[in-house]
Amino acid sequence: xxxxPIRLGILGYGEISRRLSKLSKAIALVPNITLVAIGSRxxxxxxxxxxxxxxxxxxxxxxxxEAVLDDPDVDAVYVPLPAKLQPEWAVAVxxxxxxxxxxxxxxxxxxxxxxxxxxxxxxxxQFMDGTLxxxxxxxxxxxxxxxxxxxxxxxxxxxxxxxxxxxPEFLENDFRLKPDLxxxxxxxxxxxxxxxxxLWAADYQLPNSVTxxxxxxxxxxxxxxxxxxxxxxxxxxxxxxxxSVLSNLTMEITATGTKGTLQVHDFVVPFxxxxxxxxxxxxxxxxxxxxxxxxxxxxxxxxSDLPQEALMMQKFAGLVAGIKRNGKDTxxxxxxxxxxxxxxxxxxxxxxxxKGCEGVEVGS
Numbered sequence: 635x636x637x638x639p640i641r642l643g644i645l646g647y648g649e650i651s652r653r654l655s656k657l658s659k660a661i662a663l664v665p666n667i668t669l670v671a672i673g674s675r676x677x678x679x680x681x682x683x684x685x686x687x688x689x690x691x692x693x694x695x696x697x698x699x700e701a702v703l704d705d706p707d708v709d710a711v712y713v714p715l716p717a718k719l720q721p722e723w724a725v726a727v728x729x730x731x732x733x734x735x736x737x738x739x740x741x742x743x744x745x746x747x748x749x750x751x752x753x754x755x756x757x758x759x760q761f762m763d764g765t766l767x768x769x770x771x772x773x774x775x776x777x778x779x780x781x782x783x784x785x786x787x788x789x790x791x792x793x794x795x796x797x798x799x800x801x802p803e804f805l806e807n808d809f810r811l812k813p814d815l816x817x818x819x820x821x822x823x824x825x826x827x828x829x830x831x832x833l834w835a836a837d838y839q840l841p842n843s844v845t846x847x848x849x850x851x852x853x854x855x856x857x858x859x860x861x862x863x864x865x866x867x868x869x870x871x872x873x874x875x876x877x878s879v880l881s882n883l884t885m886e887i888t889a890t891g892t893k894g895t896l897q898v899h900d901f902v903v904p905f906x907x908x909x910x911x912x913x914x915x916x917x918x919x920x921x922x923x924x925x926x927x928x929x930x931x932x933x934x935x936x937x938s939d940l941p942q943e944a945l946m947m948q949k950f951a952g953l954v955a956g957i958k959r960n961g962k963d964t965x966x967x968x969x970x971x972x973x974x975x976x977x978x979x980x981x982x983x984x985x986x987x988x989k990g991c992e993g994v995e996v997g998s
Contacts, residue, residue, distance in 0.1 A: 640951040643671040643708040643732075645699045645723055646715050654714075658689045660943035667951035669693055673702035699723060703730045710954055713737060714764070716815035717822055721746040728753035733760040733954045736973075739822035744977045744997065751970050758962070760953045761970040762946075765830055767901055768972075769945040772910040772936040773834075780835060780889055780896055785916045787892030792835045792873035794828040794888075796902055797860075797881035805879070811857050819858035820879045821984060827885075827902050828875035829979045832865060833972070835889040835896075840975055841865035841873070845993045846986035851880065863983045893917060897931065904942075911935045 642661065644654060654672075661669050669689065673696040696702055702711060703726055710733035713723050717739045724741075727734045734754060740763050741747040754761040767773060780786045800808070809815045810823050818825075833840075847862040860878035885902040888895070894916040904910035915931040938945070953966050978997050986994040 637666060637955055639666050639668040640733075640954045641670045641707055641709045642667055642735075642947075642951075643673065643702040643705060643711045644669070645673050645702060645711060645713050645727075646675075655689070657712075657943055657947075658693075660941055661947050662690070663940055663944040664948040664951070666955065667947050671696060671702050671705050671708050673697075673699040675699075699726075703727060703732065708732060710735065710760070710950070712764075716809045716812070717742050717818055718815055721750050724750040725753040728757045728759050728761075731757050731759060733950075733957070735762050735764060735950050737764040738826045738973075738976075739816070739818050739980070740973055740977060742817060743981050744974065747974060747977050751974065754970065758957065760950070760957055760962075760966055761973070762950050762953065763969070763973040763976075764946070765827065766942040766946055767827070767903075768830070768834065769949055770904070770910060770936070770942045771938050771945075772898075772904070772912060775934065775936055776896055776898065776912055777834070779894070779914050780891065781837075782894075784893070785914070786894035786896070788871075789835060789837075789889060789891050790871050791890045792832045792871070792888070793886070794831045794873070794875045794901075795877070795884050795886040796824040796827045797876065797878040798824070798883045799881060800879040805853065805859075811853055811855070811859070811879075813855040813857050817857060818980070818984070819853070820877050821858045821861055821980060824877035824879065825861065825875065825983070826976060826980060828877050829983075830972070830976045831887050831901060832873045832875060833975055833979065835887070836867070836871065836873070838972060838975055839867065840978065840996050840998070841867050843993050843995050844979060844982045844986055846983055846991045847874070847876075848991055850987050851878075858987070861983070861987060863986065865979065895931070907941060908939070909935055909937050 658669055661667055671694040711727045712735040714737035721741050724736050811819055844863050844865050851860040853859055860880050862876035865873040885900050887898045887901050896914055898912040911933055913931040913933045917929045919928050921928055982994045982996045
């Protein structure tokens with residue numbers, strides 16, 4: 635007997651929720667979740683796209699966020715608000731005993747995130763952040779490679795980069811670059827992905843310390859437009875990342891181990907909708923006469939029947955359904971732990987920038 639789909643509500647439509655029409659289409663591709671309600675303070679904008687090409691006709695449109703939380707037909711809520719507004723509403727979602735999918739960056743700092751996570755734990759609800767790429771099947775394949783001691787060995791260095799070139803209208807008006815709404819800028823938007831990728835390659839072991847790289851760029855409101863940092867672990871591995879809204883679109887991971895190398899050039903959003911690639915090399919060395927390589931990198935392609943937005947929704951709904959059946963297990967608990975570790979490193983980078991690139995210990 636098929637399970638009843640998890641019923642999803644969404645808070646917000648406008649500048650911050652331009653992706654919601656795309657998300658609605660992704661939800662329609664998976665059978666275990668359905669969109670039932672949207673709360674918007676700009677209800678006319680949300681209603682304007684309620685159509686076969688946008689939201690389904692049965693979706694209820696509310697003029698307030700509270701109405702979504704009070705709807706007994708809503709099991710879970712997606713919150714894609716600015717970082718400084720999210721904790722208040724995320725806590726409210728959890729206190730209504732509704733499961734929480736929270737857009738990244740999840741909070742201004744780890745203290746605010748801890749408030750959210752405590753509310754989720756107290757009310758027995760699932761927490762997950764909206765980092766899409768971790769749900770793509772390519773990520774699982776790459777993880778198999780970097781976990782293989784024979785092919786990859788021990789991780790020694792990780793380098794990530796996510797940049798895009800923002801137009802003048804974005805730079806002037808986007809909420810991510812407003813100090814009163816988000817405040818984290820490029821670090822929270824693009825840097826979140828870079829930090830998560832580093833932690834993923836390091837098996838989510840937190841670094842001992844981080845040091846911001848010189849050359850951070852701020853807008854007139856003091857919000858980061860470009861920055862980077864180095865991360866150091868006690869066992870000798872190291873990582874760097876760069877994030878920016880001022881450079882050409884780039885989405886890179888390079889992870890180097892004692893025996894192998896992993897490279898991916900589109901880790902945030904694959905070049906192609908249903909096919910994603912990555913390259914690996916093991917035991918690489920120069921030929922006896924240094925005119926070429928032995929054991930050159932090889933490329934691998936991963937086909938997915940669903941886009942990563944749909945895969946995230948499918949996974950989230952599966953976790954929620956599991957709690958309804960059996961309560962929380964280790965799979966439920968790993969998602970808030972990954973978010974919290976990402977936030978801890980992000981906080982340390984921000985502090986290091988504020989201190990003029992001093993080294994900062996990562997909290998726990």
